Amino acid sequence: MRMHPSLEAILPKVQKPARYTGGEFGEIIKSKEETEVRFALCFPDTYEIGMSNLGLRILYGVLNKLPGVWCERVFEPWRDMAEAMRAAKVPLYALESGDPIRDFDLIGFSVGYEMSFTGILDMLSLAGIPLRSEDRKDLQPIVFAGGACMFNPEPIADFIDLAAIGEGEELDAELTELYRRAKREGWTKGEFLSAAAQIEGVYVPSLYDVTYQPDGRIASVTPKEGAPAYVRKRILQDLDRADFPVRTIIPSTEIVHDRTMLELFRGCIRGCRFCQAGYIYRPVRAKRAETLIRQGIESLRCSGYEEISLTSLSTSDYKELGALCDGLLDWCEPRSVSLSLPSLRADNFSLELMQRVQKVRRSGLTFAPEAGTQRLRDVINKNVTEEDLLNACRTAFSGGWSSVKLYFMLGLPTETDEDVLGIADLAYKVWQVWREATPNRSRGVRITVSTSCFIPKPMTPFQWFPQDSREELIRKQKLLKDSMRSKAISYSWHEPDVSYIEAALAVGDRRLGKVLERLFASSGGLQAWEEYFDYAAWLQAFREAGLDPDFYVRRLRGEEELLPWDVIDDGVQKTHLLREKHLSERGVVSPDCRKQCLGCGANRLLEGGKCDA
Ligand code: SF4
Known part of the structure; x- marks a missing residue:
């Protein structure tokens, strides 16, 4: 990386300078002379979080395979670094070249968490790029966003030129090729956006006029200039044949998930009604064990990592899990490489497998x-x-385990105090089971109960429901804390203040742009971090924007209501979500996709229409 002269003075004074230097093993350096399109792959949070993101690793590999395209990484600097950069007038730069990203062609953000929306503003501002799309008149740079949060892109509609909906591997490559053509042929930004809107999976907010009813609900959304009425998400048809970069960057400082990650399948067969990931990644598509074993071993060989983790929404639902673990362990065991299986389900837990794996x-x-x-x-x-x-x-x-973590959600629709107390009872029963089953009581046991707060998420059967009030959530947390009956059980909880703002951002409309702008002006980025999350400033920002967060968070939305994200089509039909909502109101369960297809509609996205559940 060619360093800005001021960085030499700044870096020794900030925390974790290795976040900002690039130069890691495996980074991709290309010749600028041979590069036609420069792509800044941005992550609106810290280096440690971004570098742990599998999606980012995949896109980096896929985009850099395109000839004449150089994709570089950019992360949100920690506050000390951001302040020092502003003071020394060092614009935000990409880690590979050290060049300011304001000179890049495409600036793509990967957004998986609503609380990092302010990170987008922080990074644009640090880069010296106007925050609002309407203030960026030229073809260069085009600012866009992808990732799970883009299933409701409206809260950041003012800041992005377009949103890439769904899986990015093919979509980002197509956008890049379109941009290359636009640049060669001298198109205007408007011409590029009109053409981009015709690519499946591309949503251009400025091509949709939104009007509101007097009570604040959306009255109409009208596409213009030939933009589609609904934007259908993109998926990869065949995950098994998709490109998977086995050579990834090995960070030179510690990151959150410092290991090889293998993605077994996309989608989920379960259909938990609160879970956005379970819906937006449908239909289920799996890789073959054979492919995964090959990719896993090769990734370990290239990286030298001592751990490989099998990721997906519900790993234990992978049909070939036994064969996959056997194949990987044959290679891993003699080399002392460990295998980890996150996200287990209690109903198909296998000790035999866990013992083999661990x-x-x-x-x-x-x-x-x-x-x-x-x-x-x-x-x-x-x-x-x-x-x-x-x-x-x-x-x-x-089998000798002596620690278990149990995750729950507080404030779920229809929850009563009995349900809250049921959490304490269940934890106590787990403790009793430990007393009966452990071969060694003297070692003790650690049972950790953790609760998050229910957040209504777009594209789920619970998208219509409100969140409990802050006071009610605090009361429930206290009730639960006071009901724990063993010292072996510890309890931790999420702050309702953060969940309240997260909910508003998750289900908000494009009027929230003003809130984000005001909040950023008063409190800056990194709002996903406790150190910088400023609840009072958020409330103030809503007030100044003339909006009430309760309107978004604490209101039961009507089933007929036009929702901000209705323009996005994730494949699952709204009628299916409503059917699931009605079943939930009657406390009736639905079988998982493997037992019976409920016709959610996501299979329509597959050529041949056959879901891989
Ligand atoms: S189409 Fe059927 S099997 Fe596939 S995700 Fe929807 S409900 Fe499940």
Whole structure:
């Protein structure tokens, strides 16, 4: 990296300077003379979080394979670095070349968490790029965003030129090729955006006029200049044949997930009614075990990592899990490389598998029953029973495990105090099971209960429901804390203040642009971090924008209401979401996709229409 002269003076004074220097093993350097399109792949959070993101690793590899295209990484600097850069007038730069990103052609943000929306503003401002799309008149740079949050891109509609909806591998490449053509042929920004809007998966906010009713609900959304009425998300048809970069960058400082990651499948067969990921990544598409073993071994060889993690929304639902683990372990065990399996389900937990997998290094177990009573688990369609959980724990404890984490959600629709107390009861039963099953009581046990707050998310059957009030969530947290009956059980919870703002950003409309702008002006970026999250400033920003966050968060949305994200089509039909909502209101469960296809509609996205559940 060619360093800005001021960086030499700045870097020794900031925390973790390795975040800002690039030069890691595996980074891709290209010749500028041979580069036609420069792509800044931006992550609106820190280096450690961004470098752990599998999507980012994949896109970096895919885009750099395009001839004449150089894709470089950019992360949001920590506050000390951002202040020092502003003071020394060092514009935000890309890690590979050290060049200011304001000189790049495409600036693509990967956004997986609503609280990092302000990171986009922070990075644009640090780069010296006008924040609002309307203030950027030229073809260069085009600012866009992709990632899970783009299933409702409206809150950041003012700042991006376009949103890339769905899986980015092919879509980002097509956008880049279109841009290359636009640059060669001297198109205007408007010409480029009109053409981009014709690519499946591209949403150009400025090509849609939105009007509101007097009470604040959306009255109409009107596409113009030939933009489609609905933007259908992009998916890869065949994951098994998709490009998977086995050579990735090895960070020179510690990151959150410092290991090789293998993605077994996309989508989820389960249909938990609160879970956005379970819906937006449908239909299920799996890789073959054979492919994964080959990619896993090659990735480990290229990286030297000592751990490989099998990721996906519900890893234990992967049909060929046994064969995959066997194949990987044959290679990993003699080399002391450990295998980790996150996201286990209590109803198909296998001790035999866990023991095989964790021979090298044993970690704690994590289960997510999500609700404390069967009634509420049926409402949310978490097809896991108390018996499933206790059996899984019994098996694990008898096999020598002595720590288990249990994840729950507070404030789910229809929740009563009985459901809250049910969490404490369930944790206590787990403790009793440990006493009965453990071969060694003297070692003790650690049971960690953790609760998050329900957040209504777009594209789910619970998108219509409100969130509990802050006071109610705090009361429930206290009720639960006071009900824990063993010192072996510890309880941690998410702050309702953050969840309230997260909910507003998740289900908000494009009027929230003003809120984000004001909040950024008063409190800056990094709002996903406790150190910098400023609740009072958020409320003030809403007030100044003339908006009430309760309108978004605490209101039961009508089933007929036009929702801000209705223009986006993720494949799942709204009628299916409504059917699931109605079933939840009656406490009726739906079978998983493997038992019975419920006709959600996502299979329409597949050539041949056959879901791989
Ligand atoms: S089409 Fe059927 S099997 Fe596929 S995700 Fe939808 S409900 Fe599940």
